[in-house]
Amino acid sequence: MRPRNKWEPWLFSAPALIVYVCIVLVPVVWSIVYSVFDWNGISAMKFVGLQNYSRMFGDEVFVTSFFNNLFFMAVGTIYQVFTGLIMAIILTNITKGNNILRVIYFIPCIISSMAICKIFEKLLSVEPQGVLAAIMEGMGMEPIALLSEPKWALLVVTLVDGYKFCGLYMVIFYSAFMAISNDVVEAAYIDGCTWGQQYRYIKLPMIKNIFFVVLVIVINGTLKSFDVSYILTNGGPGSASELVATYTYKTAFSSTQFGYGSALSVFLLVESLVAVGIIRIFQQRAAKRD
Amino acid sequence: MQRLTTSKWLRTLFYIILIVVLVFQTYPMFWVLMSSFKTKQDMAYIAPYAFPSSFYLGNYVTALFESDLIRYFLNSVVVAVGTLVGIVILSAPAAYAISKIRFKQSEKLLSFFLLGMMIPIFACLVPMFQIYNAVGLRNTYLSLILPQIGFSLPMAIYLYTGFMKFVPNSLLEAATIDGANSFQMFSKIMFPMAKNSTITIIIYNFVNIWNEFTYANTFMTKGIMKTLPVGLNDFVGEMGRRDWGGTFAAIVLAILPTLIIYFFLNKNVMEGMAAGAVKD
Numbered sequence: 069m070r071p072r073n074k075w076e077p078w079l080f081s082a083p084a085l086i087v088y089v090c091i092v093l094v095p096v097v098w099s100i101v102y103s104v105f106d107w108n109g110i111s112a113m114k115f116v117g118l119q120n121y122s123r124m125f126g127d128e129v130f131v132t133s134f135f136n137n138l139f140f141m142a143v144g145t146i147y148q149v150f151t152g153l154i155m156a157i158i159l160t161n162i163t164k165g166n167n168i169l170r171v172i173y174f175i176p177c178i179i180s181s182m183a184i185c186k187i188f189e190k191l192l193s194v195e196p197q198g199v200l201a202a203i204m205e206g207m208g209m210e211p212i213a214l215l216s217e218p219k220w221a222l223l224v225v226t227l228v229d230g231y232k233f234c235g236l237y238m239v240i241f242y243s244a245f246m247a248i249s250n251d252v253v254e255a256a257y258i259d260g261c262t263w264g265q266q267y268r269y270i271k272l273p274m275i276k277n278i279f280f281v282v283l284v285i286v287i288n289g290t291l292k293s294f295d296v297s298y299i300l301t302n303g304g305p306g307s308a309s310e311l312v313a314t315y316t317y318k319t320a321f322s323s324t325q326f327g328y329g330s331a332l333s334v335f336l337l338v339e340s341l342v343a344v345g346i347i348r349i350f351q352q353r354a355a356k357r358d
Numbered sequence: 359m360q361r362l363t364t365s366k367w368l369r370t371l372f373y374i375i376l377i378v379v380l381v382f383q384t385y386p387m388f389w390v391l392m393s394s395f396k397t398k399q400d401m402a403y404i405a406p407y408a409f410p411s412s413f414y415l416g417n418y419v420t421a422l423f424e425s426d427l428i429r430y431f432l433n434s435v436v437v438a439v440g441t442l443v444g445i446v447i448l449s450a451p452a453a454y455a456i457s458k459i460r461f462k463q464s465e466k467l468l469s470f471f472l473l474g475m476m477i478p479i480f481a482c483l484v485p486m487f488q489i490y491n492a493v494g495l496r497n498t499y500l501s502l503i504l505p506q507i508g509f510s511l512p513m514a515i516y517l518y519t520g521f522m523k524f525v526p527n528s529l530l531e532a533a534t535i536d537g538a539n540s541f542q543m544f545s546k547i548m549f550p551m552a553k554n555s556t557i558t559i560i561i562y563n564f565v566n567i568w569n570e571f572t573y574a575n576t577f578m579t580k581g582i583m584k585t586l587p588v589g590l591n592d593f594v595g596e597m598g599r600r601d602w603g604g605t606f607a608a609i610v611l612a613i614l615p616t617l618i619i620y621f622f623l624n625k626n627v628m629e630g631m632a633a634g635a636v637k638d
Contacts, residue, residue, distance in 0.1 A: 070459075070460055071459050071460060071461055072540060074461070076455075076459055076461075076540055077455040077456075077459040077461040077464065078455075079455075080451040080452060080454055080455035080459070080540075080544070081451065081452040081455040081456065081467060083447075083448050083451070083452070084448040084449055084451070084452035084471075084511055084515065085452065085467075085471075087444075087448055087504075087507060087508055087511065088471060088474060088508055088511050088512075090508075091482075091486075091504055091505055091507065091508025091509070092474050092477060092482065092508045092509060092511075093474075094485070095481075095482035095483075095484075095485035095486050095489070096477055096481050096482055098484075098485035098488075099481050099482065099484060099485055102484060102485065109488075151379075154375070155379060158372045158375060158376060159376075161369075161372060162369075162372060162373070162376070169376060169380065170628070171620075171624045171628070172380060172383060172384060173379065173380070173383050174624070174627075174628050175383065175384070175387065175617070175620070176383060177565075177631065178565050178569075178616050178617075178620050178627060178631075179387075179569070179613050179616060179617075180568070180569035180571070180586070180587045180590075180612070180613070180616075181569065181571060181587075182569070182571055182587035182588070182590050182591055182612075183587075183590065183609050183612055183613045184386070186590065186591075186594050186605070186609055187386045187387070187389070187390050187609060188386065189594075190390075190393075190602070190605070190606070191386060191389065196401075196602065197406055198406055199389060199406050199407045201406075202405050202406045202407060203407070231382075231383075235383070236631060236632065236635060239628045239629075239631070239632045240632050240635065240636055243629075243632060263365075263368070278636075281636050285635050285636070292478045292480065294480070294571075294572060295571050295572070298571075299571070299591065313478070313480050316480050317480065317483070317572075320483065320484050320487075321483075321487070321576065326484050326488075329484055330484050330485075333478075333480045333481045333482075333483065333484065334481065336478050336480050336481060337477065337478055337481040340476065340478055341476060344476065
């Protein structure tokens with residue numbers, strides 16, 4: 069449509085534009101400005117240049133949280149994508165009960181991470197006894213408080229986060245499989261293709277793009293993950309399950325180091341942009357090969 | 359339809375996996391529900407995985423009347439409604455301008471909005487806190503409504519433009535001939551037509567807003583302004599040590615509204631959340 073006058077498109081988009089700029093973009097720029105100052109919110113701001121950034125590399129907790137986050141991302145991605153894919157494949161292959169099962173599997177996705185964390189906190193509790201501790205005791209083992217055990221805390225946080233989100237990838241993969249035309253499957257059937265070959269050579273390659281979409285969502289989500297670690301273990305014990313986002317949050321709001329906290333949040337921003345960029349490069353390469 | 363059938367043992371394996379996953383995905387919820395009916399004696403003397411001895415509702419009475427749970431619930435409702443209304447009335451007209459009014463910068467404007475999907479909320483939290491503190495927005499509903507509107511706009515605009523650009527121009531041209539002005543064209547034709555996009559946007563955002571934790575934990579420090587997730591945290595922190603029954607009842611009450619909505623709209627919710635996630 070041709071605009072009546074040159075103001076027309078802006079009249080419609082200005083409210084959204086103003087809100088978006090004021091709420092999202094101004095604070096981002098503001099964060100970048102804060103990140104070159106030393107400031108605790110009360111005393112005068114002191115310009116320190118890039119010192120906040122160089123400080124990160126010597127900050128043991130930050131380095132730990134960064135590597136924890138890599139583990140969280142790797143294990144979480146494998147767990148969520150793998151479970152989602154397997155469940156989608158199975159559900160597209162059964163006729164009875166597939167709708168109701170899909171609806172039930174998806175339930176953890178719609179429940180707040182707060183509720184999920186509180187439930188797992190109680191399930192895994194040792195004193196008072198939760199289900200896991202009771203089972204371990206019943207089997208004659210010494211109950212382990214997984215959440216206060218440095219060895220286990222990060223893995224539990226990763227798995228609880230995966231538990232909450234794997235249903236989402238199941239639904240995404242499921243609709244991708246359902247979108248594949250029946251003609252293709254029938255042609256394969258006539259050509260004597262077996263069930264396994266059908267996935268290996270036809271269906272999985274056909275949903276390759278969805279894989280990249282899912283990877284972007286999972287990796288982006290796990291790099292910025294906050295809720296489960298913060299609520300379930302508060303990054304602990306020590307910094308055993310600390311992630312970059314939880315450490316950033318605590319630095320800014322618990323130890324009120326707004327300058328250093330802002331530098332960490334800028335790191336988080338750059339890190340997720342780089343990660344998504346890398347996936348996009350792989351995606352373009354894969355597209356070129358076809 | 360001809361389908362590649364699976365062998366019998368493979369099918370059996372499938373059903374075994376399905377049942378294992380079913381148990382895994384539902385047991386935590388089932389356990390909380392079951393435990394919420396346990397009396398103090400049950401808690402102390404029977405195994406944590408055992409069934410309650412009776413259908414005891416006392417824990418629900420405790421959770422509802424000895425805490426601010428109802429208040430938290432109302433806070434969550436106000437925030438959710440405010441945010442959803444804001445998202446829809448801001449994003450729909452913007453998407454209309456981008457997809458249906460021809461102007462030079464429309465593509466650039468869309469990319470500019472989409473940039474927002476890449477920004478983690480943590481990159482904004484410190485300045486937001488400073489700004490909201492300075493203008494007295496902390497501990498008001500607006501401090502949760504505004505940031506959530508801002509961060510949801512990119513996705514909503516993207517979904518709306520995705521639909522609107524396929525609405526044939528001839529339809530709007532016919533309306534022009536009938537004398538409709540552009541505001542009427544948007545409100546009487548385009549917006550009603552985009553009903554399904556609106557539903558998707560509302561459902562996807564509702565689940566996120568209802569479960570939102572970070573802003574609520576940062577901006578709402580006053581007890582009675584807390585939303586359900588943060589309120590639940592306080593409740594469990596306070597009651598968790600001495601009253602597990604009440605805690606379980608509170609968790610059940612907190613997840614019940616979403617489950618009820620999901621019970622009726624499960625297909626829309628699944629599709630909406632998948633569409634919201636797959637925005638590329």
